[in-house]
Amino acid sequence: MTTPRDPRATASKGAAARLAKWIGLGFGALAALMILAVLILTAANVIGRYFLSAPLRGAEEATGYLVVGMVMLGAAEAYRRGDHIRIDLLSERLGPAGQWWVEQLSHLAVIGFAAVLMWTGWHTVAFSRMFGAYSPGYLQVPLWIPQTALIAGGALLATMAALRLLDDVHRKITHGAPR
Amino acid sequence: MSGVIIFGLLIALLLTGMPIFAALGLSSLVVLWAMEGKVDATADAVFASLNSPLLAAIPMFAFMAHVMIRARVVDDLYDMANKLVGHVKGGLGFATILSCTIFATISGSSVATALTIGSTAIPQMQRFGYRPRDSYGVIAAGGTLGILIPPSGPMILYAIVSDASIGALFLAGLVPGLMLAAIFALFSWAQVTMQGDTQKQSWVGWAELRRALAKSFWAVMMPPVVLGGIYLGVFTATEAAAIGAVYALAVAVLVYRNVTLRDLWDCLWETMRTTAMLFMILAAAGIFGHAITIIRLPAEVMEAVTALRLGQTGFIMAVMAAIFVLGMFLETIAIILITTPIILPTMAALGIDPIWYGVMLMINLELALITPPVGMNLFVIKGITGARLSEIIHGALPYVLLLMGGLALIWAFPQLALWLPQASGFGR
Amino acid sequence: EATVMRCSHQLPPAHHIALVVDQWAAEVETLSNGEIDVQVFGADSLVKANDNILAVAKGDIECAFSLNFQWGKTLPIMNVTVGPYTMSSIEAWKKWPTSEAAAYLEDKLSEKGVKNVAWMFQTNVSVFTSKGKFLQTPADFQGLKMRGLGPAFDKGLEAMGATTVSMPGSEVYQALATGVIDAAVTDVAAAWSRKYYEVQDHFVVVPVLAAYLHGYVTPAFHDGLTDPQKAALKKAGEKAAGWAIEASIEASAAAPDQLASKGVQVHIATDAENEAFKAVMQPAFAAGFEQETGAEGKELLDLIAKLQ
Numbered sequence: 001m002t003t004p005r006d007p008r009a010t011a012s013k014g015a016a017a018r019l020a021k022w023i024g025l026g027f028g029a030l031a032a033l034m035i036l037a038v039l040i041l042t043a044a045n046v047i048g049r050y051f052l053s054a055p056l057r058g059a060e061e062a063t064g065y066l067v068v069g070m071v072m073l074g075a076a077e078a079y080r081r082g083d084h085i086r087i088d089l090l091s092e093r094l095g096p097a098g099q100w101w102v103e104q105l106s107h108l109a110v111i112g113f114a115a116v117l118m119w120t121g122w123h124t125v126a127f128s129r130m131f132g133a134y135s136p137g138y139l140q141v142p143l144w145i146p147q148t149a150l151i152a153g154g155a156l157l158a159t160m161a162a163l164r165l166l167d168d169v170h171r172k173i174t175h176g177a178p179r
Numbered sequence: 180m181s182g183v184i185i186f187g188l189l190i191a192l193l194l195t196g197m198p199i200f201a202a203l204g205l206s207s208l209v210v211l212w213a214m215e216g217k218v219d220a221t222a223d224a225v226f227a228s229l230n231s232p233l234l235a236a237i238p239m240f241a242f243m244a245h246v247m248i249r250a251r252v253v254d255d256l257y258d259m260a261n262k263l264v265g266h267v268k269g270g271l272g273f274a275t276i277l278s279c280t281i282f283a284t285i286s287g288s289s290v291a292t293a294l295t296i297g298s299t300a301i302p303q304m305q306r307f308g309y310r311p312r313d314s315y316g317v318i319a320a321g322g323t324l325g326i327l328i329p330p331s332g333p334m335i336l337y338a339i340v341s342d343a344s345i346g347a348l349f350l351a352g353l354v355p356g357l358m359l360a361a362i363f364a365l366f367s368w369a370q371v372t373m374q375g376d377t378q379k380q381s382w383v384g385w386a387e388l389r390r391a392l393a394k395s396f397w398a399v400m401m402p403p404v405v406l407g408g409i410y411l412g413v414f415t416a417t418e419a420a421a422i423g424a425v426y427a428l429a430v431a432v433l434v435y436r437n438v439t440l441r442d443l444w445d446c447l448w449e450t451m452r453t454t455a456m457l458f459m460i461l462a463a464a465g466i467f468g469h470a471i472t473i474i475r476l477p478a479e480v481m482e483a484v485t486a487l488r489l490g491q492t493g494f495i496m497a498v499m500a501a502i503f504v505l506g507m508f509l510e511t512i513a514i515i516l517i518t519t520p521i522i523l524p525t526m527a528a529l530g531i532d533p534i535w536y537g538v539m540l541m542i543n544l545e546l547a548l549i550t551p552p553v554g555m556n557l558f559v560i561k562g563i564t565g566a567r568l569s570e571i572i573h574g575a576l577p578y579v580l581l582l583m584g585g586l587a588l589i590w591a592f593p594q595l596a597l598w599l600p601q602a603s604g605f606g607r
Numbered sequence: 608e609a610t611v612m613r614c615s616h617q618l619p620p621a622h623h624i625a626l627v628v629d630q631w632a633a634e635v636e637t638l639s640n641g642e643i644d645v646q647v648f649g650a651d652s653l654v655k656a657n658d659n660i661l662a663v664a665k666g667d668i669e670c671a672f673s674l675n676f677q678w679g680k681t682l683p684i685m686n687v688t689v690g691p692y693t694m695s696s697i698e699a700w701k702k703w704p705t706s707e708a709a710a711y712l713e714d715k716l717s718e719k720g721v722k723n724v725a726w727m728f729q730t731n732v733s734v735f736t737s738k739g740k741f742l743q744t745p746a747d748f749q750g751l752k753m754r755g756l757g758p759a760f761d762k763g764l765e766a767m768g769a770t771t772v773s774m775p776g777s778e779v780y781q782a783l784a785t786g787v788i789d790a791a792v793t794d795v796a797a798a799w800s801r802k803y804y805e806v807q808d809h810f811v812v813v814p815v816l817a818a819y820l821h822g823y824v825t826p827a828f829h830d831g832l833t834d835p836q837k838a839a840l841k842k843a844g845e846k847a848a849g850w851a852i853e854a855s856i857e858a859s860a861a862a863p864d865q866l867a868s869k870g871v872q873v874h875i876a877t878d879a880e881n882e883a884f885k886a887v888m889q890p891a892f893a894a895g896f897e898q899e900t901g902a903e904g905k906e907l908l909d910l911i912a913k914l915q
């Protein structure tokens with residue numbers, strides 16, 4: 001799995017590409033740590049329950065929220081690396097110029113979707129705070145806290161797609177050739 | 180009519196080559212905006228689809244696989260499998276399906292099965308001369324066994340919605356699961372044999388095999404340790420994923436001693452990327468499911484099928500066809516929750532055995548996992564290999580037909596599914 | 608053009624209260640002369656169980672049904688009926704829909720941001736399920752690992768020495784089968800429908816807690832209805848409350864025999880056994896409830912006392 005899935009995605013050295021890289025690596029690291037947290041939490045719960053009769057009753061709920069977090073924080077880095085899967089039936093038949101345009105369309109689509117995710121995520125968080133909603137199980141944390149991941153995820157993904165769009169356009173202007 | 184427009188829009192967006200999650204997301208937004216006048220549910224649907232402790236099993240299995248690859252534990256396992264069956268032409272396909280079958284008895288998820296076995300088996304199969312596309316097909320199909328062979332997350336969900344016995348369903352899935360495994364293995368063998376340019380190893384002799392077995396001890400011990408833990412009540416089938424990952428870590432760090440902290444971080448990093456990629460599609464499929472459910476599209480399709488007043492045979496064929504089509508676009512959990520409540524009353528009226536139906540539903544859901552445009556097992560393989568999706572779809576296509584054949588067999592011979600649970604005292 | 612009202616709930620379609628929800632939906636349509644078009648989405652198919660409250664409050668959908676204790680810390684006073692032996696009598700339940708206590712909770716729900724439209728009594732008959740022997744006295748719970756019902760009720764189980772474990776509902780059957788957990792407490796009808804008899808062999812029937820599924824709608828949606836439509840909704844809710852009690856009595860009455868017919872041991876707890884459970888569990892629950900709800904909780908308990 002170590003093969004870069006889309007080598008074009010990480011080739012650039014421009015300012016936008018460098019910013020994208022730092023954002024991707026930073027939040028990606030947080031997402032990776034969340035995976036580690038799930039591993040530790042689950043193992044600790046099993047040990048606590050089986051050997052010590054002292055289960056971590058919040059583990060189940062926390063795991064669900066960590067899954068939300070790892071996806072929302074990791075999706076931007078996956079986008080930067082070109083991991084997100086596409087149907088490549090038609091687009092691969094286009095020439096380099098056509099593919100360039102398809103790529104920009106894809107960035108715009110992701111920006112649009114991610115912006116809606118961020119915006120509606122904002123509403124969800126604001127509403128949960130106003131309503132005073134708590135998680136329904138043993139954790140009893142204010143629900144807006146895990147929901148904040150939605151805003152972060154939308155914002156990061158939109159930013160990443162915008163940076164890649166900028167970088168692509170910048171390179172097209174400076175180098176002329178598509179990619 | 181609205182259905183044609185919605186699915187047409189989705190397909191058009193997908194064909195532009197934008198990421199699948201964006202195509203699913205945007206078409207949902209269009210549906211919600213046009214029909215509801217608001218898109219407020221977007222973030223809520225994303226949160227609801229991802230907020231599931233059961234999903235966490237997938238990154239855990241992925242991490243386990245990465246660690247076992249990085250520490251070369253897998254090399255020893257495959258070396259052993261190859262020495263055991265490699266001298267038989269197409270033996271590696273057998274070994275791969277067997278691994279999937281064994282893993283399916285641990286995991287309740289097909290995605291986890293395809294991910295774990297695929298990330299180890301695909302490179303090996305290709306090393307020994309399998310055409311890439313054939314190796315993708317074996318994994319795409321073998322992985323689907325995860326939900327038919329017990330334990331199975333989707334079966335439990337169906338049982339709860341339909342009021343069928345979970346124990347009986349588990350038993351009912353076993354024979355069809357093994358049967359499909361055999362069909363897959365035979366097909367893969369035939370495919371490789373006819374192709375003719377696969378490398379064939381010579382038989383290495385018992386002493387060499389014994390050495391390979393000893394070397395692969397820690398890898399071979401993994402299924403019994405994990406299965407033992409589940410059936411002795413130490414952990415649940417979902418927790419088994421994390422325990423498997425801890426086991427792999429322990430073997431890598433304590434026994435093989437060939438991984439650095441940096442290696443482990445890389446494993447975690449790769450896991451994160453795969454998870455983000457797979458689960459973004461799941462999240463967007465969640466919005467899409469919400470959007471078409473709230474406008475009652477699947478309900479209307481199922482109600483139309485139900486209203487045809489077909490006999491038992493016609494009804495099952497129509498329902499299976501409808502679920503196959505839904506399965507091209509929707510994700511398995513959504514299909515169970517949306518379709519089952521609607522068809523239950525007619526099922527009862529026609530006297531259709533819910534266990535029998537449940538097994539056919541599972542096979543149909545296995546199909547959903549490998550049919551484009553939304554097929555999670557296809558995406559897993561894309562994530563593992565970076566291959567072109569069209570190539571993966573091409574490789575999986577024969578297995579779509581085989582699964583349809585399996586579905587037809589269970590339909591024609593219900594006893595394939597029902598004999599085991601009935602012999603064990605379930606039913607009546 | 609009829610006003611569409613989408614209603615989400617979590618119950619499987621054959622559940623006795625799911626059938627009452629369907630009946631209620633038809634009644635709303637009839638009483639409103641078809642002006643309200645009720646679309647029921649059961650079995651978590653539109654919105655998941657834990658997300659119903661916010662989806663309705665926010666207005667993503669117009670209506671949903673939740674079990675009272677699903678409000679949790681969001682509105683802890685809704686936990687009142689989960690109190691061990693607080694609302695054990697059917698007579699109290701029959702008076703409930705039009706009682707001051709119900710009105711009090713409806714006010715609390717309104718203040719929180721949803722408009723209550725129906726109280727569907729779901730059970731006052733639970734079972735303690737186990738393997739090998741009955742859970743007949745508080746001492747039998749010592750050292751057991753059990754799947755609990757949530758933080759509020761579990762205090763009573765812990766007071767008897769059990770360790771409560773949290774796991775997704777879909778995992779419970781297998782966890783009981785393999786012994787990850789030793790025992791469970793559940794509604795007697797659920798013990799039947801979720802096939803616990805396949806993996807547990809001793810069942811003690813106890814009226815330990817009461818649960819209701821209550822229906823609620825988005826306040827803004829309710830405000831937008833005409834007065835006759837509001838009246839139809841109210842009337843249908845009152846009728847459904849009655850149907851729910853009948854259906855629940857029937858389901859609870861049948862379940863112990865159904866369980867026994869599967870060859871498992873069923874014991875109906877005696878008055879003395881119930882007293883013993885109550886003596887240990889009730890104070891533990893009450894302390895937590897008082898801490899979370901304060902003076903309001905006490906006020907509500909006084910109103911409930913009038914029903915007994």
Ligand code: NA
Nearest residue numbers: 283325328330
């Ligand atoms: Na399985």
Ligand code: NA
Nearest residue numbers: 506507547553
């Ligand atoms: Na599919």
